[in-house]
Amino acid sequence: xxxxxxxxxxxxxxxxxxxxxxxxxxxxxxxxxxxxxxxxxxxxxxxxxxxxxxxxxxxxxxxxxxxxxxxxxxxxxxxxxxxxxxxxxxxxxxxxxxxxxxxxxxxxxxxxxxxxxxxxxxxxxxxxxxxxxxxxxxxxxxxxxxxxxxxxxxxxxxxxxxxxxxxx
Numbered sequence: 001x002x003x004x005x006x007x008x009x010x011x012x013x014x015x016x017x018x019x020x021x022x023x024x025x026x027x028x029x030x031x032x033x034x035x036x037x038x039x040x041x042x043x044x045x046x047x048x049x050x051x052x053x054x055x056x057x058x059x060x061x062x063x064x065x066x067x068x069x070x071x072x073x074x075x076x077x078x079x080x081x082x083x084x085x086x087x088x089x090x091x092x093x094x095x096x097x098x099x100x101x102x103x104x105x106x107x108x109x110x111x112x113x114x115x116x117x118x119x120x121x122x123x124x125x126x127x128x129x130x131x132x133x134x135x136x137x138x139x140x141x142x143x144x145x146x147x148x149x150x151x152x153x154x155x156x157x158x159x160x161x162x163x164x165x166x167x168x
Contacts, residue, residue, distance in 0.1 A: 094146030
């Protein structure tokens, strides 16, 4: 049987009374670990840490956060954990001026694939929405001298908020 959770109670990092209630209800508390992509979905099907099937129903207008607590239809508390966000980081060891056309073309291709990016501190951060190997192969095809591909995991407080781009 699937536990359905759609009643939002709050976040334990902001509501001390809720955090205490959660501690006191450990025997009827479920915990789930969600990916960055899942946290924005309106319908999420997952399994709790104890192996119980869980369905979360929420508005797509808000993202679940680390420490959010929902109540299931059966009266159990559901604690949400969000997995660390891994991002691809593109940096350049050569001056960018010499590679302007290749970089424009790279930006065009990344945009056509709808890969969410953020440019910060002379680096390009890409949200991993497909396998790393797929994005890397696309980028390496440009043979841009000095291009370095690395990865970073970001904690909740440091996470980038990639906006979603849609065509109408």
